[in-house]
Amino acid sequence: MFYDLNIPFPTQPNQVVQRNELRKRIEILIKLGYQVIAFNHIVTGKINPNKTNPIKTLDYEIFDPNQNSRIEQLTRITIILEDSNQNIGLKSSNATASYDIISVQPTNEKLFQNACGTFEADIISLEMGSRLPFYIKHSTVGLAIERGVFFEICYAPAIRDASSRRQLISNAQNLVRVTRGKNIIITSEAQRAMELRGPYDIMNLATIMGMNQATAKECISTNCRSVVMHAATRRNTHKAAASFEPITSLKLNDLWKIGKEKSSNNSNDNNLKRMKFSEEEEGDDDNDDDNNNNNNNVKKKKKSNKLRKLET
Amino acid sequence: MVRLKNRWLLFEIIYEDTIQNKKYEELTSRDINSAIKDSVQQNFGDYGSGCIAASLSVKYFSPYTNIGIIRVSREHYNLVWSALTFITQVQSRFCLFRVLHLGGTIKQCQKAAIEYNQDQLLHLKKQIEFHGGKVDKSIDIIKIEESNNEIKAIEA
Numbered sequence: 001m002f003y004d005l006n007i008p009f010p011t012q013p014n015q016v017v018q019r020n021e022l023r024k025r026i027e028i029l030i031k032l033g034y035q036v037i038a039f040n041h042i043v044t045g046k047i048n049p050n051k052t053n054p055i056k057t058l059d060y061e062i063f064d065p066n067q068n069s070r071i072e073q074l075t076r077i078t079i080i081l082e083d084s085n086q087n088i089g090l091k092s093s094n095a096t097a098s099y100d101i102i103s104v105q106p107t108n109e110k111l112f113q114n115a116c117g118t119f120e121a122d123i124i125s126l127e128m129g130s131r132l133p134f135y136i137k138h139s140t141v142g143l144a145i146e147r148g149v150f151f152e153i154c155y156a157p158a159i160r161d162a163s164s165r166r167q168l169i170s171n172a173q174n175l176v177r178v179t180r181g182k183n184i185i186i187t188s189e190a191q192r193a194m195e196l197r198g199p200y201d202i203m204n205l206a207t208i209m210g211m212n213q214a215t216a217k218e219c220i221s222t223n224c225r226s227v228v229m230h231a232a233t234r235r236n237t238h239k240a241a242a243s244f245e246p247i248t249s250l251k252l253n254d255l256w257k258i259g260k261e262k263s264s265n266n267s268n269d270n271n272l273k274r275m276k277f278s279e280e281e282e283g284d285d286d287n288d289d290d291n292n293n294n295n296n297n298v299k300k301k302k303k304s305n306k307l308r309k310l311e312t
Numbered sequence: 313m314v315r316l317k318n319r320w321l322l323f324e325i326i327y328e329d330t331i332q333n334k335k336y337e338e339l340t341s342r343d344i345n346s347a348i349k350d351s352v353q354q355n356f357g358d359y360g361s362g363c364i365a366a367s368l369s370v371k372y373f374s375p376y377t378n379i380g381i382i383r384v385s386r387e388h389y390n391l392v393w394s395a396l397t398f399i400t401q402v403q404s405r406f407c408l409f410r411v412l413h414l415g416g417t418i419k420q421c422q423k424a425a426i427e428y429n430q431d432q433l434l435h436l437k438k439q440i441e442f443h444g445g446k447v448d449k450s451i452d453i454i455k456i457e458e459s460n461n462e463i464k465a466i467e468a
Contacts, residue, residue: 028326032410159400162354194328197397198410204393 002034002199003224005076005101005123006154006187009039009055024193030071032198036228038074038101040189044082055099074228076101078125081111101231103152109134116144122231123150123185128171129157129164136178145183150227151175153209153219154189155202172209181215185223318367319389320421321382322413323396324428328406338375339402345370347402348382351395360395363388371418372425372466376455379412379428381421381466389414418466425463429456 007025010018029037039055055075077099096102103123106112112134115124124144126132144151153172157164175184186206190196197205199220206216237243247258325339348368352360364384373380384392396409413424433456 028408031326159398165355165398194400194406194408197408201393201397201409201411204390204411205397207390208394 001036001225002220003036003038003185003228004029004034004188004196004220005036005038005074005185005224005227006040006125006152006189007037008189008191009041021192025190025196026071028193028196032196034071034199036072036074036224038076040076040078040103041099042078042080044080074100076103076123078103078105078123080105080107081115082107097235100235101227102234107133112136113140116140116147116149120234121149122227122234123152125152125154126171126175128153128168128175129160130167132171136174138178141178145179148183148226148230150183150185150223150230151179153184153186155186155197155205156188156190156195158205159195159197169209176210181211183223184211184215184219185227186216186219187224316367317386317416318383319386320371320413320415320418321384321389321393321396321411322415322421322424322428323380323382324410324412325378325380325402325407326410327378337403339373340375341370341373341380343403344373344380344382347399348392348395351399352391355395355398356391360388360391364392368392372463374459374462377429377432377459379425379459381418381425381463383418386416422463422466426460429460429463432456 007022007029010022012018026037041055075098077096079102081104101123102121103125104115104119104121105125105127106115107127112124115121117140126136141151153168153175155168158168159165186202188196202220203213203216206219207213211219250257345368348370349361349364352364356363367383367385367388369383371381371383382392393411393414396411399407399409401407412428413421415421415424433453436452436456
């Protein structure tokens with residue numbers, strides 16, 4: 001499984017030219033053998049909380065109907081951080097919740113430190129096609145690696161022109177040295193279809209950036225998968241320990257978990273959407289409200305009780 | 313005496329305009345050779361050019377199926393491969409290179425090339441089926457079979 005987690009989404013997707021270009025890019029991606037891609041939407045500064053995800057994924061049917069090659073499409077937001085006082089509110093904002101993957105692009109050392117240490121993001125992206133305004137330090141990067149946040153190298157600038165190629169190779173070698181090859185993903189950031197390259201070509205390219213072949217392969221396969229899983233746990237679970245599902249989604253032979261026999265299938269709490277537990281740990285107001293509403297239902301659930309024991 | 317060991321790269325060219333455009337001339341192996349040498353010169357300088365000058369040769373290139381085979385000494389295949397990756401146009405026609413197979417002997421490369429041709433044939437047949445036999449692809453099929461024979465005839 002090969003991943004390309006950075007396909008810039010056109011700014012005006014309704015325009016025919018841009019739409020065709022996007023389609024062409026995806027056709028080439030399928031041809032090159034990628035299976036998961038993420039459309040990237042770039043935002044500078046503060047996110048407008050009312051603005052929802054503008055990315056519309058494409059239908060598989062528009063591609064060659066002969067090929068039954070399916071490509072998974074994800075959405076991603078990249079927030080360019082400029083002001084250190086800026087309240088980014090990554091977690092609370094509705095705007096970010098509608099994206100699959102969140103990435104941040106710090107522009108100074110302070111923000112880079114914050115991004116590595118505290119921000120709730122999945123990817124830290126650096127503008128590697130130009131000179132970085134700060135040094136990448138091992139102590140800072142170590143924080144990010146500990147938290148399972150990944151660093152991104154975009155290879156398209158290197159294909160576009162020679163001066164960015166120089167910068168990119170230098171920056172990438174720095175990053176690889178500092179991270180010791182851990183927690184790096186390689187993505188394309190291709191504006192045009194001809195800037196894409198095949199997965200094995202990228203692996204070879206990564207070897208001239210100072211990685212060995214095994215780590216290079218991880219950068220476009222398993223590491224990207226970790227990013228997607230990291231994003232999923234951030235979105236769907238509580239402290240990456242437990243997730244919520246509606247009771248209605250339970251299979252017949254799992255019904256014992258809510259204290260019911262297989263025969264008595266018609267449950268009364270169909271309208272229960274989510275269950276919440278661990279009231280003590282959740283400080284937010286809206287979550288407390290949720291807890292009160294659902295408390296009665298929650299107590300029926302043996303599963304949740306088990307999990308609560310595990311947590312405390 | 314120590315034997316000179318080689319690596320064989322099977323590559324494919326993907327063009328920006330997928331339809332066979334008449335205004336471009338068909339590429340030859342010499343065009344590919346000079347494109348690679350230019351790219352090595354640009355990216356790896358005189359040292360890189362010197363390293364590969366003796367061993368690099370384009371053994372086969374078919375302008376029809378857009379695949380070709382390159383020989384290069386084993387020490388410097390990384391260099392040639394990355395030079396291939398950085399090529400954006402050949403004879404002012406925008407394209408991208410994609411390596412399909414990397415082998416230690418030419419035999420494996422020939423095998424991989426024929427396999428690739430076979431895949432293309434299957435794809436063509438599917439297309440004919442899909443259009444209900446209305447499109448004529450007999451020329452394409454003949455060309456692929458010709459290319460198969462050519463590949464089989466390559467000698468190290």
